[in-house]
Each structure stands twice: as structure tokens, then as C-alpha cells.
Amino acid sequence: VHGPEGAARGRGRQAPLGVFDSGLGGLTVVRALRAACPREDIVYLGDSARVPYGTRSAETVLRYARASARALAARGVKALVVACNTVSAVALDALRAELDLPVSGVILPGARAATEVAGGAAIGVLATAGTIASGAYRRAVASLATRSEILGQAAPLLVALAEEGWLEGEVPTLVVRRYLEAFFEIRAGARVPRVGCVVLGCTHFPLFHALVEQELATLAARPIPVVDSARQTASEVRAFLEERGLANDAPERGSLRVLVTDRPQSFEAVAQRFLGEPLGEVEQVDL
């Protein structure tokens, strides 16, 4: 989290956190935030009318991200969490320069935790093809002054499985195993890990956290830690709010307000699966 202290403090500790994503996947970050900072009020904005951002130009992504960020700023949020890998990869610096608010992305927190647990070995990243190709994890790891290598594996079927709600059983297990095999090599007839940890580098993938752990344990002789970037982001946001005196000290559990730009097919079911609790009130907005 980076950003101006005064402005954010001016909004007060009772102000909500703003979280946005291109669609509904960012609700896994909201879920982690509600676990890590249960007293915070959250306003989530999902740009479901223009999902996915991953195939769009950096210019377009920045334009869309700016619209979401401004809509949340106008609702008086005290800090912004960009719960979208594509936006985190291409638009974070511009948003920070333009907004009078602290801004956190989802890539750096995961990269930071990964360098800590990888023990100098390479870092495996499961993400969308767009995130892998963007080199964002490589840049994030380099910015941490470590020399860890990144082994990226695009895992698009996990996105489709998450949206379809096929979270356990034969199909997701086989798919996860197939993707994880990229993080191993066969040496002298034995399967040897090429990575020291695996980062869940897509907002959809926390839904497969247990399955990834399980299949890693099946494939590897020794335990390989799994880094959940949603959880890491939430924990960095909590630390930041506490350091800056911005943590909400209300006695009750914080509220959640969900804004979307469109309500696609089976929107409620998918959103609830990512969020892990009932969705509550949803408002449709134009950006």
C-alpha cells in the first residue's frame, strides 16, 4: 500500500475501504479482507459489463480502472484495493499518481510473501495467460531486490471451473494436477520440484487453495507452501490501516456494499461463491 497520509486520514477511520475488479473474482479479496479486518466497511465495484480486462490494451485498462477508482473515491473511501491482476500489472502507478488515496494492488503482496517462503528457490505462479505474459510477477520480485526466478503457468481452466462452480471432484483435481506438473521435472527417474512455493496469482484461484495444496503434496516428496495473494493483500492492508491509525474501531462487523456495472448470467450464484457469504444488497451503476 502506497499513498498520501493526510488525505486518507482526512477521510477518517470510519470511512469504507474501496475494492474494485473487472468482474466478480475480486470478491475473493473482499472475503479475505472481511476475515482480516472484520470491522471495516467495504464498497466493492465489479466492472462486470466490461470483463475481462486481460485481453484489452494497457491504455484501455487504465481508462477503465480510472473510472472505477473515481467512482469509489466519490463514495468517500479511505483507501483503494485494486483486486484485479490486470489493473495491478499495468495501472497501479498511474492511479497512485492521480488519486489522493492510498492504493494497494494484489501482485506485490503475493510476490513479497513468495520470496519469503521460497527460500531462494524459484517461485511458481498460477495465473491467467495475460498475467503471466505481462511479466508483472517478475517485475514485482525484482522490485523486492531478490533474485528469485519466476516459473509462470497459465491456468485458464481454473477460471472457467471457478465460474462454473466445479470446485472439487475428479475434473478440478485432474486440471489442478496437470497445471502443477509444470512446476516439476523428472530427474534420475524421480519427480523433483522446480519451485520453492506456488502463488495463487489470480483472484479466482483461492477457491482451489486446498486442492492445490493437496495435489502439491501428492506430487512432491516435501511440502511446498502455497501463497494466496488475496490473503496476503488483506494482511498488508490491515497492517497499513493499523500503522496509519486508519483502522475502523467500530464494535460491530463492517458492512459490505456491492456495485456492479452489469448483472450477467447467474451473477448472484457466482458472486456468492467467491465471497463465501450471502451477497446482500447489490446496486447497478454506470461508469
Next chain:
Amino acid sequence: VHGPEGAARGRGRQAPLGVFDSGLGGLTVVRALRAACPREDIVYLGDSARVPYGTRSAETVLRYARASARALAARGVKALVVACNTVSAVALDALRAELDLPVSGVILPGARAATEVAGGAAIGVLATAGTIASGAYRRAVASLATRSEILGQAAPLLVALAEEGWLEGEVPTLVVRRYLEAFFEIRAGARVPRVGCVVLGCTHFPLFHALVEQELATLAARPIPVVDSARQTASEVRAFLEERGLANDAPERGSLRVLVTDRPQSFEAVAQRFLGEPLGEVEQVDL
């Protein structure tokens, strides 16, 4: 195929066919066209910068479709094939009214073949959630003055599997089987088909034609025909061109020119998989 005779004939039998889709999936229709009408030159336009259309409003889809149709008309095509279920569902009539060209979609040909082979039983449709929800197959079947019921099954994982290139083996087999189970019911302890045929109602699904046939045979006691809407569309286009004296009579195999509005990740590999032959020259265009 519907449209003005004179205008199209004015362009001559040597003019190319124009085919467009929101992305690369429509190349399965091109593949079927090149099998059914091997002498035709084809110009394909994939609006890969704005894929997918399925989540956009009807208004936006029409606007995008209009831009693609005009770009192809400007290249002197003699007829248009809309190789996109979303556009076929919402924009076909408007395109026909506006363009001085015969226009074919992909829904009606599949629906027509299905009513013929279903033998009065219900018609199973595998498609995207958007196509199922649009009710386009229901309307198409009704327009044919038949009373066949439609049983739609959204199969989004097949789209992801096709794009990932996982076309055979355990995962696609399990996924296909799971989706096809929706077309059966258990009666007196036995699995009984609820449909007389299954339509592959998404441009990506011809890649799973053999697998769908195989799994239907495994599930059903009696054979259930599979209707490939790409192949049906190609066969209707061929009949139309012949009837109107518009079929190309050049001795050599027709050319293929591919236009795209963006070149996303692993574009060539995915495109070639749908097309079933090397891609040749690709041109990036702005709409």
C-alpha cells in the same frame, strides 16, 4: 441465407465470402465452409479485441456486428456468414435490413437440421450460457413451424478446453459426459434420453464432435445424432450459392484471408486449432 439477389450477383461469383465472429471460434465455420465449398475465397474477420460479445448488451452487439459487416462489405464480399451465435441471436434481422447482401447466421441451420433428425423428440442444445439464455434456439425452432421442445445446457468449460487445446483425454471426456447427463433422466432405474438429438450450438464445439458422439453412445442405449451447426451452416451456404448462380467456379482451391482486431496470447495456435489448417497471412485491422 436471406438477401437481395441482384446486389450479390452484381458482385459476381468470383467475389469472396465474408465470415465474421467476435473472436477466433468462427474459424470452425470457415473450416466447414472450406470443406463444403472448397473453391470459394474467404475473408474472415475476428473481432478479437472485443471478444466476448456474449456478456454485452444487444445494442452493443449490434453496433460491433455492424462494424464488422461493413468492413467485409467494403472488401467486396458476395455474401456474409455471421459465424457468431451472439450476433446471430440478436442482430441478424438488422444486418439484413441494412446491408445490400445475403446474410446467413449459425443458429437457424443447426435448428433446421435438428428438427429433421430429432423425430419429434426434444432437441438438446450445448452452447454458452448467453446463447441458452437468449432463447435463440427456441425462437429458431418455432420459426420453422415445429413444436420441438429445446433442452439447453450451458457448457462454458468446453469453451475453455477448446481454447486451451485440451481436446481429448480424461478431462474433456469427463466434462463432456457431465454436461450430456443433463439430457438424460433416470426412469425405473434406467438412464433414458430426454432428447432426440444434440446440437453443438457454439462455434468452439465442433472440436468436440467425436467426443460428444462417443459419450452419447456410452450414455444412451440407442444412437442419438449430433448436429454440428458449423457444418449445417456451410451446407446451407453452399446450396444458396449454387441456387443463385453465385458459386465460384475457379478451378483451384479458394484462398483464405484472416483479419483480426487484436492478436491476443497464443493467437496463432488457437486459431489454427479451430481452422484445422495453417493460418496463412493474418492482417490486423481497426474497426
